[in-house]
Amino acid sequence: MNALAITGYKPHELGIFSDKHPGIAVIKFALKKRLISFIEEGVTWFITSGQPGVELWASEVVIELREDFPDIQLAILTPFLEQETRWPEHAQIHYQEILAQADFVDSITKRPYENPSQLRLKNEFIIQKTDGLLVIYDDETEGTPSFYLKPAKVRETNDGYPIYFLNRYDLEAAEEEIRNALPESWD
Structure with missing residues (x-):
């Protein structure tokens, strides 16, 4: 596997309404651990x-x-041009x-948002152009x-396209690992 797509919930779906929410650190910690294992297996592109x-x-x-794995690469394939135009200004700056x-x-699609089919096309395109999908998702x-x-x-x-999940139990385990590593600073 060379190219891995990554997706998951939007902040509001997770009850995250601030860039300082502690859940972000947990998600990033869990992602980091999983991405390192993919890098060690040969993945070089993350999409x-x-x-x-x-x-x-x-x-x-x-x-x-990239500091530890300088050969990995990041591709961002947006569904349409200027997807960030309706986001808050701070989110637009961070995105840029x-x-x-x-x-x-x-x-x-090489045009601004027109209709939801652009999002469907994006999903299908990314799945067709990658070798696997990592998704933070819970069936519940x-x-x-x-x-x-x-x-x-x-x-x-x-064709056996692999789908890898990080679910709420994985995130709970990541949170516990963080708590054990940094007990006095986690509260």
Whole structure:
């Protein structure tokens, strides 16, 4: 496997409404551990669509991991041009900072938002262009990752496309690991 797509919930789906929410550190910690294992197995490209939440947090983790793994690369394939125009200003600035550090940035449809089919096309395109999918998702809590999972499951059935999950139990284990490592500073 050379190219891994990464997706998951948006912040509001996780009850995260602040960039300082402690849950972000837990998610990034769990992602980092999982991404290192993928790097050790030969993955060099990590692909997201740059959407808020897990995708941007994963992009940040990939950028951080370059210090120890300089050969890894980040691609951000947005569903349409200027996807950030309706985001709050601070989110737009942060997004632009991440884009500036990506190795490849492009939009699947070369026009601004027109309709939801652009999001479906993005999901299908990324699944077709990658060798596997890592998704933060829990079957008990549906949300936007389910739209990625539909084409991924079709490809899984047709040609064995691997889908890897991080679920709430994985995140609880990551939180516990953080607590054990930093007990006095976690509260």
